[in-house]
Amino acid sequence: MGTQNSSPVTLRTLADRLGLSVSTVSRVLHAKPDESVRAASGATVERIRKLADELGYRPNPHATSLRTRRSNLVGVLVPRLSDIVLATIYEGIEEAAAENGLSTFVTNTRDVPDVQRARTDMVLGRRVDGLIFGDAYIDAKFLAGIAARGVPFVLVSRRAGEHPSVTCDDYLGGRLAAEHLLSLGHRDVAVIAGEPYASTGIDRTAGFVNTYREAGAEIPATRIVESRFDAAGGRTAAECLLAQGKAPSAIFAVNDFAAIGAIGAARDHGLIVGDDIAIVGFNDTPLAAELPVPLTTIRSPMHEMGYRGLTKLVALMRGEQVESERLPPTLMVRASTTGQA
Amino acid sequence: MGTQNSSPVTLRTLADRLGLSVSTVSRVLHAKPDESVRAASGATVERIRKLADELGYRPNPHATSLRTRRSNLVGVLVPRLSDIVLATIYEGIEEAAAENGLSTFVTNTRDVPDVQRARTDMVLGRRVDGLIFGDAYIDAKFLAGIAARGVPFVLVSRRAGEHPSVTCDDYLGGRLAAEHLLSLGHRDVAVIAGEPYASTGIDRTAGFVNTYREAGAEIPATRIVESRFDAAGGRTAAECLLAQGKAPSAIFAVNDFAAIGAIGAARDHGLIVGDDIAIVGFNDTPLAAELPVPLTTIRSPMHEMGYRGLTKLVALMRGEQVESERLPPTLMVRASTTGQA
DNA sequence: CTGAAAGCGCTTACAG
DNA sequence: CTGAAAGCGCTTACAG
Numbered sequence: 001m002g003t004q005n006s007s008p009v010t011l012r013t014l015a016d017r018l019g020l021s022v023s024t025v026s027r028v029l030h031a032k033p034d035e036s037v038r039a040a041s042g043a044t045v046e047r048i049r050k051l052a053d054e055l056g057y058r059p060n061p062h063a064t065s066l067r068t069r070r071s072n073l074v075g076v077l078v079p080r081l082s083d084i085v086l087a088t089i090y091e092g093i094e095e096a097a098a099e100n101g102l103s104t105f106v107t108n109t110r111d112v113p114d115v116q117r118a119r120t121d122m123v124l125g126r127r128v129d130g131l132i133f134g135d136a137y138i139d140a141k142f143l144a145g146i147a148a149r150g151v152p153f154v155l156v157s158r159r160a161g162e163h164p165s166v167t168c169d170d171y172l173g174g175r176l177a178a179e180h181l182l183s184l185g186h187r188d189v190a191v192i193a194g195e196p197y198a199s200t201g202i203d204r205t206a207g208f209v210n211t212y213r214e215a216g217a218e219i220p221a222t223r224i225v226e227s228r229f230d231a232a233g234g235r236t237a238a239e240c241l242l243a244q245g246k247a248p249s250a251i252f253a254v255n256d257f258a259a260i261g262a263i264g265a266a267r268d269h270g271l272i273v274g275d276d277i278a279i280v281g282f283n284d285t286p287l288a289a290e291l292p293v294p295l296t297t298i299r300s301p302m303h304e305m306g307y308r309g310l311t312k313l314v315a316l317m318r319g320e321q322v323e324s325e326r327l328p329p330t331l332m333v334r335a336s337t338t339g340q341a
Numbered sequence: 342m343g344t345q346n347s348s349p350v351t352l353r354t355l356a357d358r359l360g361l362s363v364s365t366v367s368r369v370l371h372a373k374p375d376e377s378v379r380a381a382s383g384a385t386v387e388r389i390r391k392l393a394d395e396l397g398y399r400p401n402p403h404a405t406s407l408r409t410r411r412s413n414l415v416g417v418l419v420p421r422l423s424d425i426v427l428a429t430i431y432e433g434i435e436e437a438a439a440e441n442g443l444s445t446f447v448t449n450t451r452d453v454p455d456v457q458r459a460r461t462d463m464v465l466g467r468r469v470d471g472l473i474f475g476d477a478y479i480d481a482k483f484l485a486g487i488a489a490r491g492v493p494f495v496l497v498s499r500r501a502g503e504h505p506s507v508t509c510d511d512y513l514g515g516r517l518a519a520e521h522l523l524s525l526g527h528r529d530v531a532v533i534a535g536e537p538y539a540s541t542g543i544d545r546t547a548g549f550v551n552t553y554r555e556a557g558a559e560i561p562a563t564r565i566v567e568s569r570f571d572a573a574g575g576r577t578a579a580e581c582l583l584a585q586g587k588a589p590s591a592i593f594a595v596n597d598f599a600a601i602g603a604i605g606a607a608r609d610h611g612l613i614v615g616d617d618i619a620i621v622g623f624n625d626t627p628l629a630a631e632l633p634v635p636l637t638t639i640r641s642p643m644h645e646m647g648y649r650g651l652t653k654l655v656a657l658m659r660g661e662q663v664e665s666e667r668l669p670p671t672l673m674v675r676a677s678t679t680g681q682a
Numbered sequence: 683c684t685g686a687a688a689g690c691g692c693t694t695a696c697a698g
Numbered sequence: 699c700t701g702a703a704a705g706c707g708c709t710t711a712c713a714g
Contacts, residue, residue, distance in 0.1 A: 010708085011708065027710090060468065060706085062707080063403075066689095066707080068690085071403065081432065082425050087421075087428050091422065094449060106447055107435060123444075125402070231627060260628065260631060287572050292634070365699085382700090400692075405693080407706045408691080
């Protein structure tokens, strides 16, 4: 209806048909409901709105952007959307973007600095009004350059430097995991710590390690191994831990998928997860509760992180001051630590 | 380097500094390497390119789009990016898009028709040059409307009607699963069939069921249950199957995540997966091989589907004729069907 | 209350 | 080989 293949309907189309000027039509269609009073006479407003509806008028965003120098576009950079954590965060971003009349370009950077740079340039070339980074390196070197260009941005999932961010309180999450294992009597534990450049892994590990230290059970360096954030990475890291003279009685993996890999490795070693060895993950992805041995994990508010991240970016783009946020995690206790009986 | 906060550099900036006209600068910068000869004299070309580089000139895409009526933008609609299958397909789309100088808007429709409609309108409002649907309903009603508007589009993952699509040969995939289970001696099997509106589940189920029929082992209707495409859906469906008087000796789930849910349910029933009951998934997502009991599954070329889908869309946008493609799947045999010994 | 005019940054015949 | 001009569709002072 109205959206035929023929020549698209523009302000000019409407103006000509109504015998009005483009200015008037623009003013009316552009005005918020309450402002329209000042845009034109009541009758005119009605006529314009009616015809615009009938003809299915849709403003051309390129013309608007060219004129106003605002694109209502936001660039979103993530390590990989095939990581459900980032995909869920993006769902939150998208929801908030839609509510704010913004559209997003999302792109995978695979945590590779050259790709981060190239994709950021690409997105900036598209004249986005702001950026969201889900792939920040803790050293924040790259971000300093972006900040210098004056483009508003916010970080989600991972914090870096003093840049505005919305993250899970990962340190607290690590602490919750430690307190849980401590309460179960585990003194000899290990950590699958994630990538060394991501604040998520760093903070979760720190919260965990410090809590054990406070409990008088220092975790030796050999019990803390870096890993990729996927199942294969978790398996490799767990193999390494289980090959040690005396295996730990519990493992904290800073990511559910790494935890799943660790479960596989434990099983290969003839260990019954939940009985012979306790395993804790992080994020509470939907799979965690459905696993053959349901996974004890720290739930992080992924969707909310994205939603609030975009909301914060909107504030920033309006020139407001913003503060970083750390959203609280929750411990989800399941069979992987309490046993399968 | 050139990308300061100050006034952006435009063709006008370059033209003024060089004492040339905007036309000439545009012609030179716009020309492909070999065409530049006809755009201006060698010396001029050099001067223009050099200054553009120094000043970091980036054409304003809104101006270009407004003028040329091409946006180099593509809309991508998927049920949910938090489904790794779609996320991986999107990675393929993004890769091909980057190679073709296109940018993408991706959006989640959750398989809800009203959302599909609304998001399609939104993306069309952004003046995309083409669309990719990863959320097609088999009945293709909605798509008929889009086709009538004359916007080029291609389907990925799910086929529908005669619209151009790039899919896995799902029927063949179902057949491979059946032949594998048949070769293992399973005669009494069941199917977790997915959503009834998605060609993926429909075709995989049909290939499986028909192969069993040909082998003289008709699968009764009670052994075929619909399901959501996630772990929780798979678990529910499996519960339903395992509650039947005599449980099947093997289950084919049309999706790895549903298979994982089924494994959990089987385990709850005291069955040892791979020994007491065989389970086959679909897609070979990265997790499949890393599960505690590695999952036998049908690998589908997800990344390639996306890549070829976008490539096909480019052809379509050029006005070329295109044919649908079905990419071949591969059987991956693992412990979930062959036992854990 | 309404309109004429300028201009956002680009491309593309058309002239010379 | 190079430039002047028109125009893509919109917004926004400015006048009246």
